[in-house]
Amino acid sequence: MFASITKGVVVLFLLSILSTSLYSANHKWVALFAKGTGFTAQAYDSVGSWEDLQKAVAKRKDNDFELSNLEHSTGLWFAVFSKGTPYRDSHLARAKNWEALIGIFKKERAKGYKIIDLEYGYGYWVATFAKSDNYTEQTLSQVRNWEDIDHTIREQWDNGFDVIDIEHGKSTWIAIFSKGTGYTNQRLNMSRKFGKFMESIDKRWRDGGRLISIEYGYKRWIGISSKGTAYAEQGYISTRDWSDFNDEIKRRWKLGYYIIEIAEGW
Secondary structure, eight states, X not given: OHHHHHHHHHXXXXXXXXXXXXXXXXXEEEEEEEEOOOOOEEEEEEESSHHHHHHHHHHHHHTTOEEEEEEEETTEEEEEEEESOSEEEEEEEEESSHHHHHHHHHHHHHTTOEEEEEEEETTEEEEEEEEESSOOEEEEEEESSTHHHHHHHHHHXXXXXXXXXXXXXXXXXXXXXXXXOOOEEEEEEEESSHHHHHHHHHHHHHTTOEEEEEEEETTEEEEEEEESOSOSXXXXXXXXXXXXXXXXXXXXXXXXXXXXXXXXXX
């Protein structure tokens, strides 16, 4: 009896290791780069808590960096900071739910701020706000079903808005729409497999489109490509661990590329 139980425990332990390995192998961090961003310098920080994230933002701003992208995964905030952004006075605000987010959005808008980026982590929607002369009008949309995303985006396109960001969290999709972006010919790109997703993006690249937003949610990679951007060239790196980014990011910086988006998924 003892031998049988021990064998079973060993088998379960080995299956656990295999499952963890497969999970790790499938999970990936993705960094999207571009030339022609207007950025003149860039830095990034990875921290574990909301309080540490706020401290990182304040420290970088003391050195004239603006928060340009934010990603969260498994207890880790990955924040990208840039100089030469088309906006200023960037700062963070977080909301527990959709109603609270809309309330913050309206208050910030009344003070002349626009929403630049949206992320979900630790049970909160975290928005980056900044003063921007480019975006003339903004609106947010929330949908719970994946099937409604395409309809919502097309409806806002018909209203003269462009998508600037899409975020998934709490079984909900939230899209940020703006006027005054200069974007044209926007397209929604989606695939369950990352390789297939990038194949569709490669076709957009060859046609002159550029990827401006990438997100993973509901077992799908989703992106928005546009023409009319300032991006001359684009590229990406994909790795299982964010720490593997370091050397490759520095290599891309030397080649004149800057990070415009960070995403993670499977």
